[in-house]
Amino acid sequence: MDPEPLWLTLRLATLTTLILFVIALPMAYWLAYSRFKGRSVVEAIIGMPLVLPPSVLGFYLLLAFSPSRAFGQWLESTLGLRLVFSFPGLVVASIIYSLPFMIYPLQAGLQSLPASLREASYTLGKSAWTTFFKVLLPNSKSAILTALVLTFAHTVGEFGVVLMIGGNIPGVTKVASVAIYNEVEALNYDAANQYALVLFVVTFLILSIIYTINNRLLRVRHPA
Amino acid sequence: MSDTPLDISIRHSLSTAQGVISMEVALAVKPGEILALTGPSGAGKTTLLRIVAGLIQPQSGLVRYGSEVWTDTTGQVLRAPQRRPVGFVFQDYALFPHLTVRQNLAFALDRGQDEGIVDELLRAVELTELAGQKPAQLSGGQQQRVALARALVRKPQVLLLDEPMAALDRSMRYRMQDLLLDLHWQYRFMMILVTHDLAEIFRLADRVARLEDGRIAQVGSPGEIYTHNQDLSEEPLLYGEVLSVEVADDQLVVLALIQQQVRRLRLPQALAPQLTPGRSFLLRYSLETPMIELID
């Protein structure tokens, strides 16, 4: 078994999760507190990756990223970036694909905090920015953890989109899920099982550790 | 600054459990005054506090503190809550669960402000020893004191309290009221508190404003509002609460809490149906017969 696809999966999932966290924080904040009328439309758009089959989403991303089309052409001419068949392309696609898995838990976490926490901070002279980072986020640890875990796990398990826009290049876009698929296609079930087992064990361990931490956090906040 | 009055004159529509009511409140709070806001739930008491704090923008109207305009809907002025010299004690205390008591207070410090105030206030509310605890480890009364101390860190000129003692037992409430009076005397802020508790109103408030359906139904001193006899007699009034009632020698022996002390009153037996434990009354001293007046 070649360990490279597993490393690639790990890198992709980690990078996607980190970048998405930074992108999702302000969006979740806005969705949680804005009274803007078009909010539901934005929420629905963010949820679309939940509805679209991954291969369909992958197909549209393939078209969008293709250098023969407007967006892909623009990327290539201005940024020198070709997203199709590249690792950065996978990261961008994973970010789009996993968007709801990061934003929804963060938004729900913020909305579940009592409004008085935010208002208390305001009446104590603190800006919205300080309030967000010093009050709201530290009290949303559980939601943050859920968002990070869901995004990471969802990216690890991502297949349809990667297969569509990745091009299966070893060491670049051939992640573990695609490697498993290849082995199954080649009727090489032993190798497929090995990849799947490693993926299963690693993911299981990561999730167990994180949920143990989470339960400890909850106990601190609500002592018996 | 304790000579600055607060003028409120607003209209706002308020959705309550009973439907939408339109608030229309004009109120002038005197410098250094302690004003109690009371009335049935849904009357707009909390909303009024939040408008003063700048947490809500009224649909129209004006909030002015001395010459400073805080809210003016015609001039499109809405000074942010951060920039109003206001302290707010929330009904649920709104303590930051992830910070210790000391950190909760220190959080409120303005940039460059002397940190000595934190210790001073911790001492004032007798929480120095619990300064390292998290709010979840404290009792209701302790949390309440933290909330109060935290609201005072910035030395507000107006302190707003939303049913601050609703969750406390009687003895704790008395101690808190004492503490509030002490702090008020020491820092000389204007104070507006929402409360349903008559004992609290009588002990703390200079004036009480009764809100009903978004309008001020009555304003006046507690005595004026709660004694139906509105004459301006100079007889001293004592507020009391019935603790227990017994019949002995054709008389009612009533144990009552008056001025924080348990007193025994001997009263005519005819009062028996009304004087039940938990009721409040006013004791009016006069040179003639002392009079008992029951209040709702």
Added chain:
Amino acid sequence: MKYIALLVIVLTGLGGCTEPNKKVVVATAANVQYVMQELKEEFEKESDTEVEMVVSSSGKLTAQIREGAPFDVFVSADTQYPNEIHKNGGSDVAPRVYARGTLVLWTLDSTAIDLSINRLADKSIRKVALANPRTAPYGEAAVQAMEKAGIYEQVKDKLVYGESIAQTSQYIASGAADAGFTAMSVVLSPEMKGKGHWVKVDSSAYQPIEQAAVLLRHSEDSFKAQPSRDFFEFLFSGKAKAIFRKYGYSVE
């Protein structure tokens, strides 16, 4: 009560699914689906048997057949998968080659009139698509052709792999890859005809892409035994050969 009614509906619905299919079910490799469509229509015209096609990749179909999928005939895009099935007892008769595929080099850029394998080494071509050589014979043939032309090492880092000929063709047709190898049947299909520019790859540059079909055991015990055999035989008839040729396959 409501739930019981619902359950009954679901169960009767499922019951309907297990009713034996009267049609001949043909497991069809995705890259022969266009030509198979025409063969199916032709066959249905001359016999009164209906044919149902199940289209997927040869690898998936093979896995499904091994697990007892109710297919009567398997038309693969290579010989390896039918042989695998035969070896595992999924069929009593040896697979037979029905056609040979033709490899083409294809680009969306219609100005590239001098398209040739050697051009793939050019800087202007950044990504070259081919089917996964491990699983798809067209991919394997493409690698052989590049090796024969002596440019494989130079092109190696430009290669992107489709999981099937269909996906490879999508890479090329969408312009995501600058050029790529696919089956001639694809560029001649009604959907792709006239798109971009393609050239045949010299057939001596790669091993023949033999495509085989196999009559599956599933058909034998059923009342569909005869129609299934009829359809299988039809694949090797003169009429079928003409159709295969029309789609760019070579037949004996």
